[in-house]
Amino acid sequence: MIDLQEMILEKDRLIPLLRKLKKESRLIAPVTNKHGDTLLSEINNIDRDTIDLDRQPQNSLKSFFLPQQEILAHYSVDTTGYNFTAPEAAKETIYFGVRSCDLTALLYMDLIFSKPAKDASYYDRRNRSVIITLGCNDPFANCFCEATNSGPYLDYGYDLQFIDLGSSYYVAAGRRKGADLLNKWDYFFRTVEEEDQKIRYQLFLEARGRFNRNIQVSHACHKLQEEEVAETIWEKLAGRCYDCGGCAYVCPTCTCFSVDDMAIDDSHGTRIRSWDACTSSGFTRMAGNHNPTDRTRHALKQRFLHKLKYDYQKHGKASCTGCGRCVDICFGGVDITTFIEMFTRDAS
Amino acid sequence: MNTNFIPATAVIREIIRENDTISTFRLELINKRVPFSFRSGQFCMLSVPHCGEAAISISSAPNALPLFDLSIRNAGELTNAMHQMKAGEQVGIRGPFGTPFPMADFANSDMLFVAGGIGLAPLKSVIDHCLFQSGLEADAVANITLLYGSRSPSEVAFTTAISSWKEQGIDCRLTVDAGDDSWHANVGLVTELLQKELITKNTKSLICGPPVMIRFVIARLTEMGCASHDIFTTLERHMKCGMGTCGHCHLDGKLVCVDGPVFSLEQLQTMDVMELGT
Structure with a gap:
């Protein structure tokens, strides 16, 4: 039974709290690097690293749970035979400043990597993680998480959720590990006053009114259950897809991967898992160059239907979390919002 | 730790040459964690040293266990390496995967x-x-x-x-x-x-x-x-996991590795399938 708790953390106590947390485990937060880019990355020095809670991290949580490349096993081939051994265990890690969309994506990944059996590497990392989210008071330019039901604030799924009230954070525990942290470090916090709740609610309403984009995600999901997408739409989109895979790599819910063995020497090697993208021309190609999908017409079909049609059928929810990263990265201009707008406007 | 991608070891007991490009490899598992059984129509992920894995149908019947056959056409890097292997050598096996024939x-x-x-x-x-x-x-x-x-x-x-x-x-x-x-x-x-x-x-x-x-x-x-x-x-598709996660064998909302590879025409008619020319 999770004992739900809500507390207030004054802003000047944030760094002291994070310092305590970092002593106990690895700490990941949005950090501005020397190039001026904000990325979720490991905090090495809490006093020198610049934690940036104002901008959207360019990366999502994905790479921390499904790394771009990871070792699934080591193998050896020698006189004793062909043997495999498991990789090292993950480290306890606290993630701070995670946006609502990115935690929603992680909850989706929990589902994907639990069937038919739990993926050992993924769940090793997941079980050793604590996720502290930050609700968005001011959605970013391409965000549409309200349309995907994954923000700007969350109702569940987080260990702790921080909401910026101006001079303090409204902190809510959603899971056992979050509640444990609040109890353990209770002297950093004060109790919630009625005024704090009023401000929080007011900020929530304002945040919902600040979205620049109105993307008809649920209308698209419903329409996809009823009718086929016109071939001309697929062809237009495919014609502007340059097979760079950028959308799949920045997407927090694109989890397709490849597995390859890499020889280290004649008798040793590693089994590597790496990100893959269904938009890539080699994704479905078999030995002998036979390919069951026609990329010239359908480069993006699987990507969009998977997120908006098939996942909606299977899980009752689209697997786009409205983070807007693919909008930023696609230089062909054929991101998921383009598709949704073309399809929902199409009167066929 | 990650046991999902760690195969059991199998020894090649016999190689039957079927024609110039196809051979049947008769295998036996030697370090299986649980008893190995399968049903006709299922497939395995075969590991060949330094080549990775490929999805291969089992071509023998369950009653021949503990021996089971993989019939392989020399068509690419992994299958070519498999064709260079000799009786007594070892390969890796994960599975069985997929739905069998009813x-x-x-x-x-x-x-x-x-x-x-x-x-x-x-x-x-x-x-x-x-x-x-x-x-x-x-x-x-x-x-x-x-x-x-x-x-x-x-x-x-x-x-x-x-x-x-x-x-x-x-x-x-x-x-x-x-x-x-x-x-x-x-x-x-x-x-x-x-x-x-x-x-x-x-x-x-x-x-x-x-x-x-x-x-x-x-x-x-x-x-x-x-x-x-x-x-x-x-149906034959490119596969990396066999367990419904890697995404490579997608087929109009289904995954060939878990929803197939065996399908009735009744099932396929509701889908967009290259083999039917739709």
Whole structure:
């Protein structure tokens, strides 16, 4: 039974709290690097690293749970035979400043990597993680998480959720590990006053009114259950897809991967898992160059239907979390919002 | 830790050369964690040292366990490395994966197998299983007919199995696209062997071969009145995990590795499937 708790953390106590947390485990937060880019990355020095809670991290949580490349096993081939051994265990890690969309994506990944059996590497990392989210008071330019039901604030799924009230954070525990942290470090916090709740609610309403984009995600999901997408739409989109895979790599819910063995020497090697993208021309190609999908017409079909049609059928929810990263990265201009707008406007 | 991608070790007990490019590797697991069993139509992920993994159908019947066969055509890097291996050497096996053929529904049916080239491999498992069950009154099928197409006489594979099947009373009809002086059986496409007298109300058809063959055989069977729930095929796709996570074998909202590879035509008709030309 999770004992739900809500507390207030004054802003000047944030760094002291994070310092305590970092002593106990690895700490990941949005950090501005020397190039001026904000990325979720490991905090090495809490006093020198610049934690940036104002901008959207360019990366999502994905790479921390499904790394771009990871070792699934080591193998050896020698006189004793062909043997495999498991990789090292993950480290306890606290993630701070995670946006609502990115935690929603992680909850989706929990589902994907639990069937038919739990993926050992993924769940090793997941079980050793604590996720502290930050609700968005001011959605970013391409965000549409309200349309995907994954923000700007969350109702569940987080260990702790921080909401910026101006001079303090409204902190809510959603899971056992979050509640444990609040109890353990209770002297950093004060109790919630009625005024704090009023401000929080007011900020929530304002945040919902600040979205620049109105993307008809649920209308698209419903329409996809009823009718086929016109071939001309697929062809237009495919014609502007340059097979760079950028959308799949920045997407927090694109989890397709490849597995390859890499020889280290004649008798040793590693089994590597790496990100893959269904938009890539080699994704479905078999030995002998036979390919069951026609990329010239359908480069993006699987990507969009998977997120908006098939996942909606299977899980009752689209697997786009409205983070807007693919909008930023696609230089062909054929991101998921383009598709949704073309399809929902199409009167066929 | 990550046990999902760690295979069990198998020893190659015997290699049966089926033709110039296809060999059957008879394997036995030596460090399995749990008893290994499978059903006809399922596949394994085969690991070959330094080459990674490939999805390969099991071509023997479950009753031959602890030995089981993988029939492999030399078509790429991994399969070529496999063809260089010798009896006694080790490979890795994960699985079995996928949905099998619905064998229980085949009792008392007239079984019609239509295969092209290496496509006979997964059907061979079913045929051997039907023969194994032939002594079991309730589970036995009524008749077995095999139509098998190859490109040329030298490419006809599984000849040892076919001779044995003929001896056991199976009606085996072979054809090649282009014959030569040594060839005395049919010449032409396998669809030309699909004659009306082969079809009864009780016929269950199982098809495996190149996509274009699957498409034309299905069309012909449908034309001859076979119902879509009595026609089955098994699809080949690029796969990396076998367990429904990697995404490579996507098929219009389904994944061939878990929802297939065996599908009835009734299932396929609701999907956008390259083999049906849709």
